[in-house]
Amino acid sequence: MDAVAAAAGIPIPAREESWGDALRAPFAALAAGDVSALETVWEIASRRLYGLALWRTGCAEDARDVVQEVFVRLASRRHELGAVASPHVWLLAVAHHAAVDVARRRSRRRTGPLEDAAHVAAPAGEPERAVEASRLSLLLARLPAAQREAVSLRHVAGCSLREVAAITGVPLFTAASRCRLGLARLRRMMEGSR
């Protein structure tokens, strides 16, 4: 997979600890009917789910609806959870589909610009990155939704290209192409904004 990323000219992000493994236990508990496992899933996954919803819809109000919809689907489909191989991919794929649905429903009513939503944030212990995060949020908002989602999943959420393809429901090379084009456009915008 790293060879595909290198061939596509995509920088390979540092590996982060798999949060999918941390979701296995609450998924099994939910499948067994343990309601308290919902809070564990929230603690582990809510930030990434909200981020994905925001990257896809570009609107904080829509992202709220998407996250709520994801948790409703998580509860109503709990009988399937015991057989899920990759819980984080499953959750993000549900969030992606919910975000596409919400964005499609609200596209007719949208009037204002999307730049007001913060697409990325500085880590808690690094407030000096807040300016950089704000600037990158403005630039990410100008990307097409599919490219913004692919770039953010790959480089902010730390997903592999194969996971990005599985989450967004596109072939692997389409996911790689979206990442490459999105990064190239982001670089051009950074150059123009200097």
Add this chain to the structure above:
Amino acid sequence: MSDAPPDPDLSALEPPPPPPGLREAALSAARAALASTPAAAPAPDLWTRLLASPAARLAWAAAVALLVAANVLLPSPGRSPASAASSSTTTAASSPDPELATIARLPRIDDRSLPPLPGGPS
């Protein structure tokens, strides 16, 4: 000497935090959905599934009908058609009715009543 812009350092940043209030809204909606979802029934065993399956019922009925039809239409292996026909003759021969016995009795051939062969000894 090119002055390329630096790569955007996205990996050092994080997704934005969910807004306040979303946690309670999402979890309460999920709990409501969980309460309205019926608990999964235990998986039925093999025989229950076979008895409840329409396809299995149809297969059982077809197999029974086929066996009955074969039993009626096909002759039994120990009973040939010739023996079935001769059994009726035997039944007639053993009948106590003398008229039927006369009809069924074959005429005996008397060697002395045959005509002499041509050119043979007289």
